[in-house]
Amino acid sequence: MEIKRGIAxxxxxxxxxxxxxxxxxxxxxxxxxxxxxRQAEVDRLHEALKAAGCEARVNQDAISAKLGKQYGAIFxxxxxxxxxxxxxxxxxxxxxxxxHSAAYAVSRVMRRxxxxxxxxxxxxxxxxxSDIFDIEKSILRNLVGGAGEGLGTLQSQVIVLAHDxxxxxxxxxxxxxxxxxxxxxxxxxxxxxIMAGVLEIPAVVGLGRFVTDVSGGDEIIVDGNRGIVIxxxxxxxxxxxxxxxxxxxxxxxxxxxxxxxxxxxxDGCRVQLMGNIEFPSEAQHCLDRGADxxxxxxxxxxxxxxxxxxxEEEHFEAYRAVLLxxxxxPVIIRTLDLGSDKFMHRMEHExxxxxxxLRSVRLCLRNLTLFKTQLRAILRAxxxxxxxIMFPMVSTLLELRQCKMLLAEVKEDLEEERIPFAKKIPxxxxxxxxxxxxxxxxxxxxxxxxxxxxxxxxxYTLAADRTNEALASLYSAGDPSVLRLIANVVxxxxxxxxxxxxxxxxxxxxxxxxxxxGLGLRQLSVTPQNIPEIKNIIRSITLDEAKQVAEETKQxxxxxxxxxxxxxxxxxxxxxxxx
Amino acid sequence: xxxxxxxxAFTVTNPQGLHMRPLSAFVEAAARFRSDIFLCRxxxxxxxxxxxxxxxxxGAEEGTQLMLEVCGEDAEQAMESLWEVLHRNYDDEESV
Numbered sequence: 001m002e003i004k005r006g007i008a009x010x011x012x013x014x015x016x017x018x019x020x021x022x023x024x025x026x027x028x029x030x031x032x033x034x035x036x037x038r039q040a041e042v043d044r045l046h047e048a049l050k051a052a053g054c055e056a057r058v059n060q061d062a063i064s065a066k067l068g069k070q071y072g073a074i075f076x077x078x079x080x081x082x083x084x085x086x087x088x089x090x091x092x093x094x095x096x097x098x099x100h101s102a103a104y105a106v107s108r109v110m111r112r113x114x115x116x117x118x119x120x121x122x123x124x125x126x127x128x129x130s131d132i133f134d135i136e137k138s139i140l141r142n143l144v145g146g147a148g149e150g151l152g153t154l155q156s157q158v159i160v161l162a163h164d165x166x167x168x169x170x171x172x173x174x175x176x177x178x179x180x181x182x183x184x185x186x187x188x189x190x191x192x193x194i195m196a197g198v199l200e201i202p203a204v205v206g207l208g209r210f211v212t213d214v215s216g217g218d219e220i221i222v223d224g225n226r227g228i229v230i231x232x233x234x235x236x237x238x239x240x241x242x243x244x245x246x247x248x249x250x251x252x253x254x255x256x257x258x259x260x261x262x263x264x265x266x267d268g269c270r271v272q273l274m275g276n277i278e279f280p281s282e283a284q285h286c287l288d289r290g291a292d293x294x295x296x297x298x299x300x301x302x303x304x305x306x307x308x309x310x311x312e313e314e315h316f317e318a319y320r321a322v323l324l325x326x327x328x329x330p331v332i333i334r335t336l337d338l339g340s341d342k343f344m345h346r347m348e349h350e351x352x353x354x355x356x357x358l359r360s361v362r363l364c365l366r367n368l369t370l371f372k373t374q375l376r377a378i379l380r381a382x383x384x385x386x387x388x389i390m391f392p393m394v395s396t397l398l399e400l401r402q403c404k405m406l407l408a409e410v411k412e413d414l415e416e417e418r419i420p421f422a423k424k425i426p427x428x429x430x431x432x433x434x435x436x437x438x439x440x441x442x443x444x445x446x447x448x449x450x451x452x453x454x455x456x457x458x459x460y461t462l463a464a465d466r467t468n469e470a471l472a473s474l475y476s477a478g479d480p481s482v483l484r485l486i487a488n489v490v491x492x493x494x495x496x497x498x499x500x501x502x503x504x505x506x507x508x509x510x511x512x513x514x515x516x517x518g519l520g521l522r523q524l525s526v527t528p529q530n531i532p533e534i535k536n537i538i539r540s541i542t543l544d545e546a547k548q549v550a551e552e553t554k555q556x557x558x559x560x561x562x563x564x565x566x567x568x569x570x571x572x573x574x575x576x577x578x579x
Numbered sequence: 580x581x582x583x584x585x586x587x588a589f590t591v592t593n594p595q596g597l598h599m600r601p602l603s604a605f606v607e608a609a610a611r612f613r614s615d616i617f618l619c620r621x622x623x624x625x626x627x628x629x630x631x632x633x634x635x636x637x638g639a640e641e642g643t644q645l646m647l648e649v650c651g652e653d654a655e656q657a658m659e660s661l662w663e664v665l666h667r668n669y670d671d672e673e674s675v
Binding site: 086122125 | 595596598599600602603606607626627629630631632633635636638640
């Protein structure tokens with residue numbers, strides 16, 4: 001048994017067999033299939049071979065055009081190898097006669113051929129072994145998914161272990177097949193962590209090196225509540241976790257009963273509790289938990305993994321779907337919040353520091369067609385529900401004014417074209433750059449609401465990359481510098497009588513609920529799965545208690561003291577929330 | 580399969596041996612015929628001429644003696660075409 005400690009990013013406990021992804025892609029465990037499944041397995045093999053063959057031919061054309069025909073010929077030979085009749089016969093026989101899974105058959109047979117070539121003792125032929133490995137990988141990628149998109153087509157339920165997962169890889173995980181995941185890299189507020197929360201998959205990140213110690217199929221416990229991963233647990237530990245899983249289940253059922261009750265303190269202070277979403281289908285996650293609206297609708301998914309920008313209709317359909325689902329509850333759509341580093345086809349030159357580079361509204365204001373397309377779609381969708389527009393990463397007043405001016409232009413266009421849209425759409429700005437937090441008073445005059453994006457606000461205030469595991473202790477929502485900025489923003493909003501909410505991961509962390517309420521926040525937007533827990537806390541406290549906690553918190557001058565005080569206060573009220 | 584069975588011996592003259600490039604040309608040509616096609620090295624190795632994987636496994640370098648066997652209704656055309664492919668000079672192209 002071995003215990004690894006990392007950062008808990010998505011709650012829940014899972015126990016199951018490991019699927020190890022390393023930098024090489026995927027390691028195939030020895031797996032046998034039921035006799036009845038053999039024909040289906042052969043069919044899957046043929047599909048994977050067909051897809052891998054197509055990929056090789058696409059590569060052939062691309063490389064021929066780029067480097068010349070003789071280089072493209074390498075991939076022609078690859079395609080030929082993938083479609084090799086003897087290979088296919090051998091693979092089928094291994095599946096049908098030995099009951100091997102298709103993936104295991106490919107892995108075994110290809111490796112045997114590669115080895116045979118290496119053993120010929122001739123330089124010309126032994127180097128061909130690497131071609132065989134290449135082909136093995138490309139077939140496997142189509143069969144079980146490499147460290148990539150194919151993770152969405154797993155055949156059995158697993159716990160995924162990897163050095164790192166990209167956000168799109170995480171997004172492709174099927175919660176029914178992937179019980180949990182754990183990675184060596186990553187931090188609390190990385191997009192991967194956010195996606196894990198969205199998919200409701202228990203996850204622990206930032207574990208440091210451990211993946212090489214694990215073999216596929218090893219039993220693994222992922223404790224997403226405490227940030228612990230246990231490799232090959234002993235009987236006693238296993239039993240304890242089985243039990244914990246059951247208790248947690250009961251707690252979760254109790255929380256689900258809160259759905260139709262308002263987020264209101266015991267002394268009658270009503271809080272708007274909203275959901276953060278990324279995909280249109282998540283609107284339902286919000287409704288299932290009785291959310292008061294969508295406090296943050298991220299729109300980046302429309303742009304990722306694409307060679308071209310999304311067209312207006314794609315935007316429009318995605319927005320309208322959410323607005324229709326949410327009825328008259330407010331939906332805050334955030335305009336594109338990506339760096340140019342995420343747009344392969346837009347990257348003009350590499351940035352030395354993308355976090356401080358051309359991103360979000362900065363990028364949009366330099367690509368007006370891109371920006372206007374999105375604004376037009378939001379306006380058109382506004383006809384179907386209660387929409388609010390929010391600009392991310394505004395760092396100066398001028399930027400905000402430019403965004404608003406552009407919005408006015410797009411509105412004029414629509415009016416001329418007689419396309420209907422809601423006339424009074426509230427416009428707000430994210431407060432996630434320290435300069436905006438400091439200038440909150442000035443910004444408040446020109447918007448209808450603020451939304452404090454704590455993830456970036458923390459990163460920029462403490463100059464700590466939120467995905468760097470070595471800086472996990474620096475990056476803390478409880479840091480007094482961050483709390484002072486938040487207090488400043490809330491006060492500015494109150495003075496100008498505009499709405500203010502918090503939509504970062506901080507608002508979904510139960511230990512900050514008392515503090516945020518005490519600071520004057522009446523609107524929180526959290527990952528849908530955190531709604532019941534936060535609501536439960538709100539419904540268990542009085543506003544006076546919250547104000548007192550906010551006041552007391554001021555006396556601490558380090559994040560550590562703040563956090564341990566808040567943890568203690570939360571535990572006092574709701575012991576089962578903090579363990 | 581019915582039809583004539585033809586065979587012809589030859590020596591690999593290509594300095595690089597039968598590497599990926601000539602073999603893929605061979606397989607490509609072989610695939611066009613209905614006949615069964617084999618390349619044999621000595622008495623023990625007799626491999627499917629439509630399988631690049633098995634042909635690679637022959638490890639045929641310069642000077643290796645091989646036998647080309649063709650059997651089937653279109654055996655004559657196949658022999659003619661494959662013989663040409665085997666004696667094509669691949670080394671004026673960069674071998675990759």
